[in-house]
């Protein structure tokens with residue numbers, strides 16, 4: 001079947017939100033999701049968008065007015081001081097009954113196309129330790145596991161730590 005791949009628009013935020021809930025559930029992180037469709041709309045489709053998203057859909061068939069979403073790739077651009085422009089793939093998801101049909105690979109190919117057109121030199125992304133299927137999928141596409149080769153540690157400052165840090169910076 002020929003799937004349709006297109007850039008998401010602000011009208012897709014409700015659909016995108018339900019797919020985000022699905023992947024969060026897949027990762028056992030459903031209680032971690034604090035955004036909603038309004039936030040997605042404001043953050044992705046305002047003056048200075050924070051992310052971009054490619055949707056995969058079933059083509060509209062006779063009698064069916066709306067295309068059904070079957071997956072998405074959500075990404076944003078960043079900068080690497082060694083190599084310059086880069087793309088960060090935040091989420092890649094294919095609805096379970098459509099996996100193994102080439103949709104994930106095509107979504108990756110579409111992001112690669114956009115990234116190269118924007119002058120990016122590489123694409124970064126993370127996957128969970130237990131997600132062997134995703135790791136195998138990425139390795140088959142030519143990805144390197146830098147956790148092992150570069151002994152990288154993922155680090156983050158949560159909201160409380162960020163606020164404390166910002167406040168500390170203001171104190172004499």
Ligand SMILES: CC(C)(COP(=O)(O)OP(=O)(O)OC[C@H]1O[C@@H](n2cnc3c(N)ncnc32)[C@H](O)[C@@H]1OP(=O)(O)O)[C@@H](O)C(=O)NCCC(=O)NCCS
Pocket residue numbers: 023026091092093094095098099100101102103104105106126127128131132133134136137140
């Ligand atoms: C990972 C995921 C995006 C892959 O998408 P998909 O549409 O099922 O994968 P595709 O059908 O495009 O497969 C592309 C290639 O990877 C291979 N592949 C797919 N799943 C694989 C697996 N579990 N193990 C090994 N190879 C796999 C396919 O055989 C295919 O290889 P080929 O091109 O040589 O034939 C999808 O399974 C998914 O959404 N999983 C749940 C969410 C998830 O884990 N997301 C990534 C987290 S960061």
